[in-house]
Amino acid sequence: MLIQFKNIRFLLLVLMLPILLWAKDHKSLHPAVRLLDQHGTPVIQSGEPVSTDKTCGTCHDYQYITAHSYHVQQGRNEFFSKDNSSDYFPDYVLSPGMFGKWCSLPNRLLAAHSVKSIEDFDLGTPEWVQKCGTCHVGGGPSELDRQNRRYDTVDEKDVKGINPDYFYVKNNQLKKWDWQKSGVMEMDCFLCHTTNFDRLSRDEMLRKGQFKWAVTATLRKTGIVTRGKNGWQYNRQLFDANGFVSADVLQIIDPTTENCAQCHGFGTSGHQSFNPIFSNNILRGTLKMGRVFSPEFISESNLNIKGKDSLNFAWDVHAERLVSCSNCHYSVNNPAYNKLDPDENLGHLKFDPRIPDVNLYLNKPSHEFAKGNSCPETVADHLDNTMRTCQDCHDASQAHGWLPYREHHFKRLGCETCHIPIKKMWAFETADWTVLKKNGKYIETIRGIQGEITDSSALIIGFQPAILPRVSKDQFSNYKLMPYNLITSYYWYDQSAKRPVFTRYLKQIYLKKDKNGQWDYKSDIIQLFDANKDGKLSKMELRLDTPEKVEFIKNKLKEMGIAKPVIHGEVTPFSINHNVIDSKYAIKDCNVCHSPDSRLFKEMELAQYVPPGTDVKYAEFCAQCPDVKNITVKRSTGLFFNPGPLLKCYYIIGHDRVKWVEIIGVLSIFFSLIGIVIHDIIRVIRRHRS
Structure with missing residues (x-):
């Protein structure tokens, strides 16, 4: 029997040898790719930009993929209407996605299709692609207008009125965008499906309005294309006679953590060391939630973290155990992740053999990825809670023998509450749009760091997340306590027009161009804010912290036609689900929660000051618990989050x-x-x- 087993093992080794030898010289199983332009001509012949519609669409259904991807559509296919209205968004919000939704951090409002004048026009689609396209994969609103016409195929005479898909605001005047010149940005497949992506070159093309070259620029690091004085040029040595490029050169892959990390926060699948940040152009996932998804030990990073030498565990234990983003956020029609649909299950089935065909999946891979239910992420709500949860992989009853009343704790606590006890990274605290920096952006406050994030010597102290109730999966009567980062935003709001005041009005109040063409503060603004009389405005001085300052800006806005300007404050909770630490370092002391000094009731600083007369509220569309009131506490030292009212539906033994x-x-x-x-x-x- 042993001899027979050895023979089988030897036979398998012989059969695998050719595959191993082939794999040694080939990095990708994908066949060679013929790079085509939008007319279907090989780019090596035409010199035109790569079209993923024609290139990838040769084998994969491009139209199906872009139609089934909330990363592509970003709410474009969910626009609100009389038949599809929103229960919790205000009327000025057009969709639940970033194409149409107003968010207090970017503070820009996409113009409605019915807009009639520049007074109601803030953000046109061309500017949306320029400014927001850096964190969006392309296709959808970057390719098609709201009537499903490809922008560069629409005749100028067919553009009626002030169509926001074809206009933008520059120097406080409406301008028509030249889509024929800029081209469109198709879905950038290479951004997620290659290892040698170049996001910075892609972003540069977007900023310069050269949308059609954005996808091609992503390939710069592969060597296929280079940029010279005469624009982008292809390296003929890497193409065969028919315009094909080897998949090894393209390095086509399934998406890795690094691909997702381009937009969603710092992350690696290997043990690369994290270095200090030298640019404010940082990743939103890290900025909003302090997210770092990496197997690297915190103690081995190059960051200046308090007590780093004792932090002998990975940034995220799942990354350390080789779990990647797509293991939990998989394509919903991927046969490998097929599972019973609870809405269609007959009840007696343990397994459904009607698994989708692999060939069909390769042709029509849905890019609707399984997702959770983070309250600010309101796009594609029909996919909420489709991703893998902790319970899908872990049997908590087998690992918590020390915990009394286990089932009650499991019912009332999210796993993250104890397994993400602290964040050893900085994150957003406040975005103040009532004042502006010279670059026209908000004044930000970052929690968890003593100094600026671009200062490598600044000490990162991290922060303890706030604990809020959250609706558990498929149980809207059951709330679980979960960790959050709370971000506070201040912004001007026009009570007459019932919408936020557009940023361009504030730029006219605060800024002017100097003799060198650089933006600087106006003299009356310097006189108003310059407390130490040094002729400059520091971050600490740029605050509307007195009634006189508030009234000055308010009167300026009224002079510009804003009838009833007031300052709104909004607290938005961003759920923390990553940076799970090794179980050895999770909370196991009952007194952490069950004591007069309970962690659950710790106040969190929301802002270092409150503009006089500002009403601060919890974001309405993010309400986690019924009858939420009085969650903020104003003091002379700033604004603080009071968890008491949100936890009133709980009785905490040892505290209450x-x-x-x-x-x-x-x-x-x-x-x-x-x-x-x-x-x-x-x-x-x-x-x-x-």
């Missing part, structure tokens, strides 16, 4: 006290003692009588 229960308890003890005394007196009296 109910007065009537205590009174009953005291009375019970008192009357028990009285009863004992009376009983003893009666016994003594009876004994004396006898």
Whole structure:
């Protein structure tokens, strides 16, 4: 039997040898790719930009993929209407995705298709592609207008009125965009499916309005294309006679952590060391939630982290165990991740053999990725809670023998609450749009670092997440406590027009161009804010922290036609689900929560100051618990989050006290003692009588 087993093993080795030898010289199983332009001509002949529609679409259904991808559509296919209205978004929001939704961080509002004048026009689609395209994969609104016409095929005479898909604002004037010159940005498949992507070159093309070259620029690091004085040129040595490029040169792959990390926060699949940041052009996932998804030990990073030498564990234990983003956020029609649909399950089925065909999947791979339910991420809500959860992989009952009342804890606590006890990274705290920096951006405050994030010597101290109730998967009557980062935004709001004030009005109030063409503050602004009279405005000085400053800017806005300007404050919770630490370092001390100094009730600083007269509210579309009120506390030292009202539906033993229960308890003890005394007196009296 042993000899037979050895023979089989030897036979398998012989059969695998050719495959191993082939794999040694080939980095990709993908066949060679013929790079075509939008007319279907090999780019090596035409010299035109690469078209992923024609190139990748040769084998994969490009139209299906772009139609089934919320990364592509970004709400474009979910625009609100009379038949599809929103219950929680204000009327000025056009869609639940970043193409149409107003968010207090970018503070830009996409113009509605019905816009009639520049007074109601803030952001046109061309500028959206320029400014927002850096974190969006292309296709969708970067390729097709709201009538599903490809921009560069639309005749100028067919553009009626102020169509926001064809106009933009420059120098406070409406301008028509030349789509024939810029071209469109098709879905950039290479951004996620190659290892040698060049996001910076791609971003440069977007900023310069050369949209059609953005996809090609992504390939610069492969050597296929270079940029010279005369523009982009292809390296003929890497093409064969028919215009094909080897997949080894392209390095076509399944998406890795590095691909996702381009937009979603710092992340690696290998043990690369993290270095200090020298640019404010950082990744939003890290900025919003302090997210770092890497197997590297924190103690081995090059960051200046407090107590780093003792942090002998990975940034994320899942990354350390070789879990990648797509293992949890997989394509919903990927046969490898096929599972029973609870809405269609017959009840008696343990396994459904009707698995999608692999060939069909390769032709029509849905790019609707399984997702969770982070409250600010409102796009594609129909896919909420489709991703793998902790419970899908882990049996908590087998690993928490030390925990009393386990099932009750599992019902009321999210795993992340104990397994992400602290973030050893900085993250956003405040975005103040009531004032502007010279570059026309908000004044930001970052929590978890003593200094600026671009200062390599600044000490990173990290932060403890706020704990909020959150609706658990498929159980809207059941709330679980989960960790969050809370970001506060201040912005001007026009009560008359019932929408945020456009940033361009504030630029006219605060900024002017100097003799060198550089932006600088106007003299009256310097006079108003310059507390130390040095002729410059520091970050600490740029604050509307007195009624006089607020009134000055308010009057300026009124002079510009803003009828009723007021300052709004909004607190948005961003759920923390990454940076899970090794179980050895998770919370295991009951007193952390069950004590008068309970971690659950710790206040979190939301802002270092509050503009006078500002009403700060929890973002309406993010409400996690019914009847949310009084969640913020204003003090002379700033604005703080008070978790008490949100946790009123919980009773935390060791922390909470109910007065009537205590009174009953005291009375019970008192009357028990009285009863004992009376009983003893009666016994003594009876004994004396006898």
